[in-house]
Amino acid sequence: MSDSSLQQPPKRIWASLITNLSYLPGLLTLHHSLNHPSPDPGIASTNLNAAQGTKYPFVAFYTSTFPATGLEILKARGIPAKHVQSVTPGITRKYAQDPRFAETWNKLIVFSLEEYDRVVLLDGDILVRRNMDELMEMELDGRDVLDNGQARRAFAAAHACACNPMKKEHYPATWIPANCAYTTQHATPDHAQSTAPAPGSGVGMLNSGVLVVTPSLKIYDEISTGLADLARIEKYDFPDQELLSEVFDGRWVPLPYVYNALKTLRMEGVHDCLWRDSEVKAVHYIFGTKPWHEDR
Incomplete structure (x- = not known):
C-alpha cells in the first residue's frame, strides 16, 4: 500500500x-472500536459523547517486516498506512519468556515523527469502550519547550501494574502489590476514575500501551542516547x-x-475495587494470549 495518502498528514492522529x-x-478491531466504541448500555443512554466515534483519523505505522498481504488488508479496510523505521538497539537479549517484547522498541520511533502535532499511540491489543478524544487536546509541553530541553510534561501514559498477578x-522481585501505583488508590476508588496515581508511585514505571x-526530535535524541547505553538496556x-520511565x-x-x-486489574484481589466497567475507556488485553487466539 502506498503512503501517498499521508503526504499531507493530519496533525493529530491515533x-x-x-x-x-x-x-x-x-x-483491525482497535480501528473499528475507535469509530464505534461500545460503552456500558447505561452510559450510552445518558452520555451520548461516550458512544460517539472519534473525530480524529487513525494511521497504521508499519515496519519493513510487515508483509504486503497485510498492507492489502489494511487498504481493503480503508486504513491509511505509514512506513516507519525500525528501532533495534544492538543488544543480545532475546526476551525468551516474552518474545513480543523484542518488538516493542519499535514504538519509540513515534517520538521522532514531527509531521504530527499529537500522536496517541495505542497497542494493537486494546479495545476502545468509550470516546476518549480528549487525549488529543490534553495539556503537554509544546514543541518549543521540548526542543529547548526543558520538558516537564514530555508525554503521557498510565502507570504499569506491578502486582504480577500471573506470578x-x-x-x-520488587513487583508485588505493596509496590504497585494502583494500590495507593484502593482507599479512594471514586477518585481513581478521573485521577492518576501520583508520579513516581509504586515502582515508578509506565505501561506503554497508550502513549500520548x-x-x-529533541526528545527522540534523549531516547537515542538511552538506547546507546547497551549495558543498561x-x-x-x-x-x-523501562527506558522511557528512566530517561524521563x-x-x-x-x-x-x-x-x-x-x-x-479487574481480577479479584488485584485492583477490582478500582475497576468500573462503566468508566473504563480502553481495555488492554496484556500478556501473550489475545482474545483472537481463543476458541469461540
Missing part, C-alpha cells in the same frame, strides 16, 4: 504500530517502557487507569 500479521486482527517468575505524544525486563523520570504525565485499563 496510531498503532504493526510489525507482523499476528497482531493484525487486534489492530511470572522472571518478573522483578507531542513528537520532538541489556538488563531491562520491560524494554521500551519525573517528566511524564500519569493518566488515570481508565485510559489503559489492563485486563488483569
Whole structure:
C-alpha cells in the first residue's frame, strides 16, 4: 500500500504500530472500536459523547517486516498506512519468556515523527469502550519547550501494574502489590476514575500501551542516547517502557487507569475495587494470549 495518502498528514492522529500479521486482527478491531466504541448500555443512554466515534483519523505505522498481504488488508479496510523505521538497539537479549517484547522498541520511533502535532499511540491489543478524544487536546509541553530541553510534561501514559498477578517468575522481585501505583488508590476508588496515581508511585514505571505524544526530535535524541547505553538496556525486563520511565523520570504525565485499563486489574484481589466497567475507556488485553487466539 502506498503512503501517498499521508503526504499531507493530519496533525493529530491515533496510531498503532504493526510489525507482523499476528497482531493484525487486534489492530483491525482497535480501528473499528475507535469509530464505534461500545460503552456500558447505561452510559450510552445518558452520555451520548461516550458512544460517539472519534473525530480524529487513525494511521497504521508499519515496519519493513510487515508483509504486503497485510498492507492489502489494511487498504481493503480503508486504513491509511505509514512506513516507519525500525528501532533495534544492538543488544543480545532475546526476551525468551516474552518474545513480543523484542518488538516493542519499535514504538519509540513515534517520538521522532514531527509531521504530527499529537500522536496517541495505542497497542494493537486494546479495545476502545468509550470516546476518549480528549487525549488529543490534553495539556503537554509544546514543541518549543521540548526542543529547548526543558520538558516537564514530555508525554503521557498510565502507570504499569506491578502486582504480577500471573506470578511470572522472571518478573522483578520488587513487583508485588505493596509496590504497585494502583494500590495507593484502593482507599479512594471514586477518585481513581478521573485521577492518576501520583508520579513516581509504586515502582515508578509506565505501561506503554497508550502513549500520548507531542513528537520532538529533541526528545527522540534523549531516547537515542538511552538506547546507546547497551549495558543498561541489556538488563531491562520491560524494554521500551523501562527506558522511557528512566530517561524521563519525573517528566511524564500519569493518566488515570481508565485510559489503559489492563485486563488483569479487574481480577479479584488485584485492583477490582478500582475497576468500573462503566468508566473504563480502553481495555488492554496484556500478556501473550489475545482474545483472537481463543476458541469461540
